[in-house]
Each structure stands twice: as C-alpha cells, then as structure tokens.
Amino acid sequence: MLHYLESPIEFLKGVGPQRGEILKKELGIFSFSDLLQHYPFRYVDRSRFYTISEANEEIAYIQLKGTITRITSVGLKRTTRLVANFKDETGTIELVWFQGIKWMRELLKAGKTYIVFGRPTIFNGKINIVHPEIEEVALQPNANQAVSFGKLQGIYSSTEKCKVFALDSKGILKLQKNLIQGMPSSLNETLSKNILNTYQLISLREAQIQIHFPKDALTLEKAQLRLKFEELFFLQLRLLKSKQIRIEKIHGKLFSRIGEYFNNFYHHHLPFALTNAQKKVLKDIRQDVGSGKQMNRLLQGDVGSGKTVVALLAMLMALDNGCQACLMAPTEILASQHFETITDLMKDMPVKIEILTGSTKAAKRRLILEQLMNGELHFLIGTHALIETGVQFQNLGMVVIDEQHRFGVEQRAKLWMKNDELPHVLVMTATPIPRTLAMTLYGDLDVSVIDELPPGRKLVKTVHKYEANRLAVFGFLKEQIALGRQVYIVYPLIEESAKLDYNDLMAGFESISREFPLPQYKVSIVHGKMKSKDKDYEMQMFKEGKTNILVATTVIEVGVNVPNASVMLIESAERFGLSQLHQLRGRVGRGADQSFCILLTGSKLSNDTRLRMRTMCETNDGFVIAETDLKLRGPGDIVGTQQSGILNFKIADLAKDSAILEKARNTAVELLKQDPHLMMAENNMISEKLANSEKISGNFSRVS
Ligand code: ADP
Numbered sequence: 001m002l003h004y005l006e007s008p009i010e011f012l013k014g015v016g017p018q019r020g021e022i023l024k025k026e027l028g029i030f031s032f033s034d035l036l037q038h039y040p041f042r043y044v045d046r047s048r049f050y051t052i053s054e055a056n057e058e059i060a061y062i063q064l065k066g067t068i069t070r071i072t073s074v075g076l077k078r079t080t081r082l083v084a085n086f087k088d089e090t091g092t093i094e095l096v097w098f099q100g101i102k103w104m105r106e107l108l109k110a111g112k113t114y115i116v117f118g119r120p121t122i123f124n125g126k127i128n129i130v131h132p133e134i135e136e137v138a139l140q141p142n143a144n145q146a147v148s149f150g151k152l153q154g155i156y157s158s159t160e161k162c163k164v165f166a167l168d169s170k171g172i173l174k175l176q177k178n179l180i181q182g183m184p185s186s187l188n189e190t191l192s193k194n195i196l197n198t199y200q201l202i203s204l205r206e207a208q209i210q211i212h213f214p215k216d217a218l219t220l221e222k223a224q225l226r227l228k229f230e231e232l233f234f235l236q237l238r239l240l241k242s243k244q245i246r247i248e249k250i251h252g253k254l255f256s257r258i259g260e261y262f263n264n265f266y267h268h269h270l271p272f273a274l275t276n277a278q279k280k281v282l283k284d285i286r287q288d289v290g291s292g293k294q295m296n297r298l299l300q301g302d303v304g305s306g307k308t309v310v311a312l313l314a315m316l317m318a319l320d321n322g323c324q325a326c327l328m329a330p331t332e333i334l335a336s337q338h339f340e341t342i343t344d345l346m347k348d349m350p351v352k353i354e355i356l357t358g359s360t361k362a363a364k365r366r367l368i369l370e371q372l373m374n375g376e377l378h379f380l381i382g383t384h385a386l387i388e389t390g391v392q393f394q395n396l397g398m399v400v401i402d403e404q405h406r407f408g409v410e411q412r413a414k415l416w417m418k419n420d421e422l423p424h425v426l427v428m429t430a431t432p433i434p435r436t437l438a439m440t441l442y443g444d445l446d447v448s449v450i451d452e453l454p455p456g457r458k459l460v461k462t463v464h465k466y467e468a469n470r471l472a473v474f475g476f477l478k479e480q481i482a483l484g485r486q487v488y489i490v491y492p493l494i495e496e497s498a499k500l501d502y503n504d505l506m507a508g509f510e511s512i513s514r515e516f517p518l519p520q521y522k523v524s525i526v527h528g529k530m531k532s533k534d535k536d537y538e539m540q541m542f543k544e545g546k547t548n549i550l551v552a553t554t555v556i557e558v559g560v561n562v563p564n565a566s567v568m569l570i571e572s573a574e575r576f577g578l579s580q581l582h583q584l585r586g587r588v589g590r591g592a593d594q595s596f597c598i599l600l601t602g603s604k605l606s607n608d609t610r611l612r613m614r615t616m617c618e619t620n621d622g623f624v625i626a627e628t629d630l631k632l633r634g635p636g637d638i639v640g641t642q643q644s645g646i647l648n649f650k651i652a653d654l655a656k657d658s659a660i661l662e663k664a665r666n667t668a669v670e671l672l673k674q675d676p677h678l679m680m681a682e683n684n685m686i687s688e689k690l691a692n693s694e695k696i697s698g699n700f701s702r703v704s
C-alpha cells in the first residue's frame, strides 16, 4: 500500500487533476510529502490588529477591522476591478479585486463589519490592499480575532500562475489543513528516542503540524528546530555512510614507503622549511596513503598558505611507490603556472613532467599520451583535458585537484574511474570555505587545514577609495612603480554582461595607457577573449618585469604568482563578491615588500557592499571572509550552481544554522560509531528513512 505521504498530490482533497498539474509545474509539488515540506517562509501574527491610520507600505502584512462602506466596479471589461471602500474610526482605504469579482460582489455587503488581512500597497498615492483575505466579523465566534487559521499564520511562496488557480498563500494553507487532517496518527517517527531525548526534539508528526499551524511562537521554534535537525542529520548521515562504504569497499594503493624521490627533494631541494601547518597536513596524507585505503582528502588553506608544495610532496610519495601523479587546475593559465612552478622545483630531480591542456598540439599530445602509457612520464599537469577519454595512465596513484569548486562532482568521479585501482585524491580549495559548507559539500571527504602562512609575510594593506579619488590613486601607483614595483589593475567581467564589461575593460585600458604613457611606462593586458598564445606572452612580459602594469579581468584571479607585484587595484570593486576580492588580493603580498590592495568603487553603495568593503579592509583572514560571504550571499552562490543541488534545503539555512548542523553531524558520527550498519532495533526508523531519502534523492528527473 502506498504510504499516505507518498500519494500523488492530485488525490488530496481540494486539489484534483488541474490544480495538481499547476502544483507540479509551478512549485515542484508532486506528492503529499512535497506539499508538507512546502514550509511557510514567514509567519504573520494574526492576533494583532492595526488601525487604518497605521497602514503603510513598510508593514509586510496587516490585519484591520472595519466596515465596508461602498462597493464599485471600476474600469472597462478586460480591466475591470472591484473596489470596496473599507473604513475604521481612523480612516478609509480601498480593497481591490481583479479576479473572482463576481463571487466577491455577492459575498461582500456594504454596512457589514469585516476582518481584513493583506499586504498594504500604494496605488495612485493611496494605500490599498489587493486581494485581501476577508472574513465577516459576525461569523466569528470570537469577534476580535480571525480564528480560522490560528494566531501565527504561515505565508507560503507561490507564483502568479498558482494564484490564478486560487493557490495563493491562503489557498496553500487550506491544502495543508486538508493534508494534516487526513494524516494517519500512526505516522512514522524517523529519529530514535535516544536522539529525541538528547536534543529535546518534539516528535516528527507534531513538528509537521506546528510548522504549518503553530500554536505559539515557542512551539513554532521547536518545530523548526526539529525539522532543521532532521534535514541536516539525514544529509550528514548520507555523506558519512558513503564515506563509510568507500572505506570499507574500496581499496587504495598502499604506499608502503617514503623513498628516494621524496627524501631527496625534502632534504636537498626544498627552498624553504615547511611551516608546522604544512607538516601536519603532510602527516595526514602520509597516514592516508599508507593505510591501504583510498585517500579522499580536502586541503583547505588561505591564499598563499603554500598548498602547492604540499601537493608536490604528495605526488612524490606516489613516485616513490612506482606510481604516476597528476595535477588538475581549472584554467590554462593556472595549469601552466603550476607546470612552471613544479618544473622549477624539480629541476635537479630525475622527474619527467608534462603539461596537457586544450591547446596542446596534436603531435605533442600524442607523444604525451604515449609516454603516459609506457610510464616514461611521471607527472602530468593540466586542465580538464586530463579527464578526457583517451588519456590513459600506466599507473596513476595520486590525483591533485586545485581550485576544487570549479570542478563538478561528476568530473571528479570521472577521474576516479581512470584506473582499475582508484588513485588517491587530494582536493585543494582556492579560498577557505566556511565550516558549515565544507561539512556539507565535502562531508564525505577528510579535511586538513593549513592555518598558518609562511613566515615573513607582510599583511596586505587594504583601502577603499571612491571614483573621486582616482587621480590620487594613480599618483600612488606611480610612486610604487618608481620604487620598482609592479601593479595589477583588475576589471570585473561577468558572463551575462560580457560585452558591456568588455567595453569597460577596453576603455579602462586606454585611459590607463594615457595616464601611464610610453616610453616611461609599459602596460600589458590579458583577458579571456585573447588567444592563449597572446595571453601567455603578455603574462610572461609582466612576470619578467618588462611591463609595469597588468590590466586584466579576473583571468588572473587564480594562482598567478609575481612576487614583485605589490599593488592590486580593483576597479568597480562593488561588483565582486567577497571571496573573489580576497582571492584577487592574494595575488600581491608574495614578495618581501609591503603590498597594497585598493578597492575602487562608485559613491552610491548598498549596505551589503559597504560591509564587503569594510570586511576586506579590516581582515586578511580568509576564513573570516568566507563566513561573512556566506552570510551575505547564501551558500548556493558561493559554491556556484554546479554543486548547489546538495544545498537545496527545505528548511535549514547553512548561514544561520551552523550550531544545529554541528549537532546533527556529531550525532551522525556517534550513531555510526555505535551502530555502523544501523542494525540495532532502536535505529530501525533511521535506517528506513535513510533508505527512503536515498530513493528520493536519486530521482532527479522530477526536479526538471
Ligand atoms: P596557495 O596555497 O595559495 O596555492 P602557494 O602554494 O602558491 O599558495 O604558495 C605561495 C607562495 O609561498 C609560493 O611562492 C611558495 O613558494 C611560498 N611558500 C610556500 N610554503 C612556504 C614556506 N613554508 N616558507 C616560505 N615560503 C613558502
């Protein structure tokens, strides 16, 4: 028998085939359960009455009590609307209907007293309420309160199309009522008594009722807590389960020894001493690869914290155990940067390294593939080109992925499949991600953090300047150039408005060239539309110090390393997100000199933008910046659309619910420790729900 909550939505009282279709198309509600999880996005207090004199647009929803004095139809046929004048002792407003006019005409009676509820808007300079909820007071047993829906009333998101079918917030509320009335009292709990007790959670059934029809604010809070916990707990449990399965089922290559390659480099060619944080991470990696299990580790570390050399040492561990290694980066520039860095570090070592990208010539590519197969090649560095079919390693033992969040999960998976025996995987993030996000996105990975910068780094001084200060800013750049430093000037380039941005960039380049004329100054430019040969040339000129200024789009965002560049000027800084700004700032402060980051903006800024600029000026700590970014933008925007699917929460909010997430995660960890395969009777409900949620989450087809 079909579980009540799995019933198709059209079978719910009050829905039927036509509205069922609308609910599916517009709101993605296919089943009773989907509806039940269509939670209110806010609540309004129906016990509070306003007077008409208090009504203004600032109040999202108001409830009024008064008398209808006049009802008229206004306008011509197709634009007709019904207007009712509504009055209390403080004034008069208009109630307006564009739809259901005939019905409302019959219902409303001049001279009678009503309770009205809705969103005040201004039209023609007057306050009115369009399509209010309205109830006659005489029909109320308790005349001072609209009792039909309780005190706190949920407000639901809906669409214009829905509204045509009376599926506005109120319509949805009615359906929720029908659903809950029909809900069997035997509805399954999903958490064990133990967990419910530990966190003082109310039952699932109670939470589901109270979230839609809260008795009072306190109960609503309890319902929200319960449902958020539920959502986060099962997600964490799923992630931990998949990690568990990976550990139990999948064998990794056993790197039993640290050998010549590693030791020789570590003791004789490493140009600096590792920081303690770097050593700690290496230890983690060493332990993983020596365990016989496959390593799946996320390496977090701020810009400039020295992730590359850690990656290289991990790659050397592979060599010592007869394996090849590869490093994959998201852009060609970054790939060639890594190639150069690593080739340079390996210059006195018998290690053969190649680079493979989309622009590698066919003949060269053939040679690389051949050497990859016969084992002549030790390290391969590149872009996505590495995971194309046809790229076959003789014995791939270690995969490093830099700037992870640009790679989709599927691309990651593809790499895993390149060998019979899975290689170890080290994923490095470009910028720190907040703990809550990391736990969710990479909940199935182990995490290491480099929380210390190499010694001797000077913090980059960051200032925020307005357009009006531009000349002074240019003056400062000239001083720095006179000291022998180099300067980045970055323009935003956002995909959708690329053409406009492009013009900005070009105009900017011209005015910079005028302001910094030849022969005294030399200005380079790089952007995404250039041929990579030209890009490389310009980058090379800048790297070698042959140009003073590099005008660029965010192509340089990731990874470029020019220690002599000490000034980063960011044009239209208000258009960049926080982590992007931080990433860009990380391009300077790499040498011994004091470095500067200048955020140039217009004068009219939103509060969010002000906060972004202030955060940048106040801190250099990537983790602090990531947290602020999460609060400002929400998780979906931070990780990009590729992976945001996993973040489609019904009720939890990673920016706000980190404490609940922490508890949910710990609970899941504890649970699997005590009952790894969820065999204990008391955990039956949990394993059942887990199986169910896997079934549902596997079925993405219904989303589109
Ligand atoms: P990121 O973590 O941003 O990828 P990189 O690996 O590019 O950082 O390192 C930034 C710079 O710091 C590089 O020039 C690198 O050579 C240098 N570096 C890395 N580790 C150390 C260290 N322990 N001591 C001194 N310099 C280091």
Ligand code: MG
Pocket (backbone or CB within 6 Å): 307, 308, 402, 559
């Ligand atoms: Mg890097």
